[in-house]
Amino acid sequence: MRQETPEGLGTRIRLTRLRMKRTQKEMAVTLAVCIRTYQRYEDGGSEPPVSLLLDVCKEASVRFEWLVFGTGEPIGLTSTQMTRAIRTLIDQTDQHLDRLRPCKRAAMIVELMDHIQKGAPVSETEIGQSVAAALNFEGTPNAT
Numbered sequence: 759m760r761q762e763t764p765e766g767l768g769t770r771i772r773l774t775r776l777r778m779k780r781t782q783k784e785m786a787v788t789l790a791v792c793i794r795t796y797q798r799y800e801d802g803g804s805e806p807p808v809s810l811l812l813d814v815c816k817e818a819s820v821r822f823e824w825l826v827f828g829t830g831e832p833i834g835l836t837s838t839q840m841t842r843a844i845r846t847l848i849d850q851t852d853q854h855l856d857r858l859r860p861c862k863r864a865a866m867i868v869e870l871m872d873h874i875q876k877g878a879p880v881s882e883t884e885i886g887q888s889v890a891a892a893l894n895f896e897g898t899p900n901a902t
Contacts, residue, residue, distance in 0.1 A: 766828050768802035774818045774825065774832075775800070789813055 775785050786796035789810055798804035806814075815822045824832040870888060 767805070767826060768800045770825050770828060770832075771806070771814060772800045774814060774820055778818050788817060 775782065778785075780788070782796055782800065783793050786793040789796065791799075791810070795804065799806045799810075811826055812822065814820070815825055820832050821830055823830045
């Protein structure tokens, strides 16, 4: 009897491949392994090395903790998507950011990006609340 460890890893590898619309052969080529080895990773007959799992995460833009342990959200942002999201946040909050110290600006953007990275949209209200909290933290009166 075959036992897959960690539980569901092969299934998540397969789901990742299917989300990418690739065949097993294409994934095997991308990851530089023979097709039979890749198939064993998907069916749980063999546990892939960490380096290969990192390659899958990078190639598919999925989160490592989701792929390996099944925890958290599966989809992460690519560096291009992250850069675009940061630029949008900065543009949306420019008028408020000028009132914050640089280190607090960075902390606020990181906090908002964490929401985005988890797949949650950031509303104007949330941006306003983050700015207000940052202003209150700094002891600056909150202008309306």
